[in-house]
Amino acid sequence: MENEDADHRPGWGRTCSHGCLLPLRIIITLMGFFALICAYTNRVSLSHVITKLVIPINRTATNGKAGEDVCPKEEEPKNDKGYNNEGTYEWSEELQGLVLGSFYVGYLLTHLPGGVLADKFGAKWILGICIFISGLTTAFSPLALEYGAEWGLMAIRIIMGAAQGPVFPALTTLLSYWVPAKERGSLGTFCYSGVTAGTVISNLCSGFMLHFYHWSVTLYVFGNVAVIWFIIFIFLCSSAPKTHPCIKPKEMAYLQEKIPEKTGKLPIPWKKMLLSKALLAVIISQMGHDWGYFVMISCLPKYMADVLQFSIRSNGIVTSFPFLAMWCSTLFCGFLADWLIRTGKMSRILERKLFTFIAAFFPGLFMVTASYAGCNKTLVVIFFTLSLFTMGPYFAGQKLTPLDMSPSYSGTLMALTNGLGSIAGLLSPPIVGVMTPNATLNEWRGVFWLAFAILVSSAIVFWIWGTAEIQSYDPNSSAQKD
Template sequence: MDMEEDLRPKWGQGCSRFCLLPQRVVCSIMGFLSLICVYTNRVSLSMVITVIVVPINRTAVNETDDRVDACPMELEPSEVVKNDDLYDWDEQTQSNILGVFYGGYIVSHLPGGILADKYGAKWVLGICTLVSGISTIFSHIAIVAGGIWCLMVIRVLMGLAQGPIFPALSVLLASWVPKRERGTLGTLCYSGSTLGIILSNSCSGLLLSSFPWPVTFYVFGGASVIWFIIFSFLCTSSPMTHPCIKPKEMTYLMQSIGQTTKDKPPIPWKSMLLSMAMLGVIISQLGHDWGYFVMVTFLPKYMSDVLGVSTKSNGLYTSLPYLAMWLASLASGPLADWLIRTGKLSITTERKLFTFLSALLPGLFLVIASYAGCNKTAVVTLFTISMLFMGPYYAGQKLTPMDMSPSYAGTIMALTNGGGAIAGLASSPIVGALTPNAALREWHVVFITCLVILVISALIFWWLGSGEVQPYDPLYKAPGDNEEEKKK
């Protein structure tokens, strides 16, 4: 029995023969499912709010002579809600309710990343996903019993719970996934956020058109609780502590990754924060998240308030763009691995190219979509093309925290993703201020702004970014010392 096998708990060494999938694949899939859960938790309110709020601004726009900025309202008989059941929240209030999530989201990123780096990712990821689900379940009570301020508190709590999710996932993947498989398994894992939006929008549309609106919160929140129970039994923070990992896989992971979670020196804050590569990845994340969060948060409202689509149609229309993005992200992962493995592109060039394409093209099609007027087919098609081209982002910049420092991937992801969350916090009230009448001409400005921010941030990442292990990481090898790794 070799050293790697000895590291496993004695009581579980016989269970490896029952494992049908490699444990690194299982961990990646559970991370994928975690993101599905937390994004359904996060986004479901964007759909619910379209049916529980009095459409004051939309009525005001329709009563003016400037009808070019208002599309005909599409209502199904089953969707007519009594005014007594609606809440009188104006556009700015709705934007504040949706955006306050990011206040908590920003705060908890760095503590979560540090905890995951120091103690392992399992319980940071598990507990945070659980709390997110519980917060979703209590959203109904907050709205009915507490009103706006109580709902905002719940949203902040949900943000605090979700902040450590991406840092913890980066630590988990850095501990379990070798660099040569990172494009495929890493992209699979991170694409759960996109599928979560798809399921949230499509299922919310069906649930809201068939059941009382609180059911949406209970379904998505309950799924997160079930995920936590399963995850607690299946996954560990590292291969060395997994009771059922096969010896062959343990040896492979130890040789290709090493013990990234053991005996690490203190976090090299100065070197990390003064790194140009760090600055590039933070700015890139901020720019991407501005465009992404505008779509995630406001696409259902755009479809409802501007295009006037029904609730059931809204769920379908807002799911298609993210379905395209999800499929593109899944395809881009293996493509990125192939480009790097065959030497056609260096890891840094691949990360930069995919990041730039997933900024420029989505931004362009967003702007074009805003000029398609009330042609619902054209608008949905253009939004779908836009998000299709955003898919390669996950095989680009999103993987660089693991590339730059496997030992401190959680901390770097906390700094980058937390910095990007500023975009979510700032974009919601700004979009609300720019679109007080939910008018087409107001949304032109919103989407043009997205294009400019996306492109500038991607250009900065092209200039400063890197996909190589940085000198402050204990696993860093000076040029010339890693010829064997290059050959692989």
């Protein structure tokens, strides 16, 4: 039953006595976590599927044996009856890069409109519909490929990217209404860790499904799971506490106390935002991180398949290890960040900068080191695992700064930073394709050196100009009130 006396603050008064088993902010965080899992399984699965769509490169090594640039091929066990997913498309490395990168064409275009709409009208339906469309386009990808070949696949991937563009801005807006600042490191980081969890699930499940079933099954499964998530989400979640039909008075009072009240649909202060050095630093840092991360999620399966020549099932397993390590690191760093700030051992600004730098320097270093491990598959997997493990602090660093800088316009800020960061996703697969026409170890080594340089230089920019302080253009800042 609704409790009308629970609160007298305008816009905050809708409560019920029975509530839910879990606090609603936990449920919102969990559904955001699963939303990103759906988004990334939809996005990443093609990186595995494409290894079975394309006729593999003829690996005849110099003098008939494996040399520095050609690793011995891993054969499937003879008694292991897998599905015969033989490649049928003669796509060059450059064309494969264009197919993988086409997603980011649409992704780049819809970030800003999605963020603005989420800030002005609420995030629930924007987030929900975007994941729903992403699921549909994933499930229809085999049909697009059948009737349109590479152009049909690229077209539907552009639509998928456009659907996923507003996801991060909408999710950030949702968290700004439901997650207090002191829980931002743990709950916010857990929510964003769905990116890594989705990549783990995609890599692991894709490997097994591609081994035992036709490649289209992988896309059907991930697409339909996203549709199921949408149905559950629209019944469980709302854009803000005040619009949820079933929130306990105790949680309502807690959220009122800890989260500044939104002042309404104010005009967005574009000029102040865009002329801010802090925003520029966040954008550059996002682009640098995304370059390194997108190289890994889009191209690591191809590196393992084309260079180290793992079998498809082994490829799925070994590419899941690094992302599983990153997921564990992300969760630990989220709680560590909250503890460091809460106990006064580190300021919020220093924590955000230090974690961002760690998550750039060491991942780049270990990527390069992996390329010098040659065909020692165990060492390569260890170094890639260390690379992504040390990238885990990123989500408790720079990724939280749009929420820190302006809770009122967090969706718009996330749209600007994540949207422009997606330029790295648009450019990296085609550039990697151009740099690796023969998919050799030496060619890939140049890719990892480039990623190292971009990661570190972008983190240095964030260290100099980045901030976690609420900005003067936010209605709740002290400067604005003065």
